[in-house]
Amino acid sequence: MIGIFDSGVGGLTVVKEILRYLPDYQIIYFGDSARLPYGTRSASFVKKYSEKITDWLLCRNAKIIIVACNTASSLAADFLKNKFKGVPVFEMINPAITEALATTKNKKIGIIGTRGTIKSNLYQQKFLKADPSLQIFSQPCPLLVPLVEEGMLDDKVTIEMLKTYLQPLKKEGIDTLVLACTHYPLLKKMIEDIIDFDVKVINPAEILAKQVKTYLEENPFLVKKMKKGSQHKFFFSDEPYNIEKISQLCFNKKINFIVKNPFDG
Ligand code: DGL
Numbered sequence: 001m002i003g004i005f006d007s008g009v010g011g012l013t014v015v016k017e018i019l020r021y022l023p024d025y026q027i028i029y030f031g032d033s034a035r036l037p038y039g040t041r042s043a044s045f046v047k048k049y050s051e052k053i054t055d056w057l058l059c060r061n062a063k064i065i066i067v068a069c070n071t072a073s074s075l076a077a078d079f080l081k082n083k084f085k086g087v088p089v090f091e092m093i094n095p096a097i098t099e100a101l102a103t104t105k106n107k108k109i110g111i112i113g114t115r116g117t118i119k120s121n122l123y124q125q126k127f128l129k130a131d132p133s134l135q136i137f138s139q140p141c142p143l144l145v146p147l148v149e150e151g152m153l154d155d156k157v158t159i160e161m162l163k164t165y166l167q168p169l170k171k172e173g174i175d176t177l178v179l180a181c182t183h184y185p186l187l188k189k190m191i192e193d194i195i196d197f198d199v200k201v202i203n204p205a206e207i208l209a210k211q212v213k214t215y216l217e218e219n220p221f222l223v224k225k226m227k228k229g230s231q232h233k234f235f236f237s238d239e240p241y242n243i244e245k246i247s248q249l250c251f252n253k254k255i256n257f258i259v260k261n262p263f264d265g
Contacts, residue, residue, distance in 0.1 A: 001233075002212070002223060003062025005030040005053045007038035008236070009246045010145070010182030011068030014092075015232075016250040017209035018066070022216065026226040027233070028062050034237035034261050037145060038071040039114025039181075046116070050076035052263050054084055060233075063223045064088040066212065068205070070113055070180045074120035088215065088222070095211050096178045096204035097126050103200045104176040108135045110169035110199075113180035115140045123180065137172045141165045141181070148183040151245040159190065166195050178202045186249055237261040 002022070004015055008031045015029060030053050032038070038046050050072045054065050067073045067080065070092045077091035100109050111123045118140040127136050144165070147158045169177065177199050179185055185203045192201050216223060234257035236243075247255045 001026045001028045001060070001062050002064055002066065003028050003030075003054070003057030003060075004066040004068050005032070005050070005057065005072070006068040006182055007031070007036040007071065008033040009149070009240050009243055012246055012250045012255075013182050013185045013203075014066065014068035014205040014208070017203075017205040018212065019232075019251075021209040021213045024225045025216070025223055026230050028057060028060055029232070029234045030057060031234070031236040031240055033240045034264075037114070038069055038075075039116045039142065039145065041071075041116060043075040043116075043120070046072050046075040047079050049263065050080055051083060054080055054087075054089075056262055058084070058087065064090065064212070064215075066208070067091040068182055070182060070204070071116040074113075074117045074122045088219075090208060090212055090215075092180070092204045092208060093122060093126065095207035096180065096202055097123070097130060099202050099204070099207045100127070100176050100178055101130055103202065104134070106173065106175045107131070107133055108137065108172060108174045108176075110172070110174040110177040111136065111138045111180050112141045112144075112165060112169075112177065112184065113138075114145065115142055117180050123178070135172070137169050137174055139165055139169055141184075144187065145181065145183050148186050149242050149246070151242060153186060153249075154190065158187070159194070162187065162190060162194050166191065170195060174199060176200050176202065178204065180204065186246075231256070234258070235260050237263070 073091035
């Protein structure tokens with residue numbers, strides 16, 4: 001199985017891309033809705049629960065781990081790769097960096113994400129390590145996650161917030177924008193409408209899904225294909241908020257899920 005985790009429902013946007021590129025594989029998903037948002041948590045907290053969740057997924061037969069949460073990717077993925085040596089751990093940052101480097105022409109790249117992701121400075125460091133002549137402009141957008149979770153996708157409040165958040169990046173003349181948060185792909189169309197038309201907007205989940213596909217083609221015995229009649233498994237550590245709306249947006253249908261909090265007590 002492919003193990004995927006996130007702080008909650010947002011990681012379903014990553015599941016969507018994985019299912020698009022890898023429809024033959026079974027997914028086990030864990031959304032840590034009991035402890036979200038991760039975006040405002042400390043690095044030690046995010047590391048602690050990312051480790052517990054990874055361990056839990058591996059015990060349930062996950063053969064590879066995808067850290068769908070951008071905040072956990074920023075704060076915990078390197079730690080997980082070190083801790084679970086031998087387990088392929090994929091995260092959201094490296095795919096986005098590769099794609100943005102291949103895309104930008106004027107070397108001005110924007111990043112939007114949670115406070116945790118932006119504060120970690122990891123994107124900035126990795127971009128500048130790859131090419132010191134880049135100019136990176138980061139913008140935390142803390143109000144977008146609750147607006148998406150409320151299902152207020154094309155609400156005027158969301159449009160105003162997007163304008164406010166994107167204006168400074170527009171002013172800097174970026175030509176590439178990374179959506180460094182699970183929820184933002186659901187706003188991609190609106191973001192493209194608000195930011196200049198010639199800015200390329202990158203959804204890291206899509207790039208990641210292509211990379212995982214290549215990896216599984218190169219390692220064909222690592223993850224068994226899904227048996228006929230098997231179902232994907234979705235677990236949440238608490239009743240997930242507005243899951244009906246988010247799963248409709250991602251999969252055009254409701255999903256079955258189990259509420260289980262294995263880390264309490
Ligand atoms: N999943 C988080 C991320 O991609 C957003 C929600 C949260 O803050 O927990 O950064």
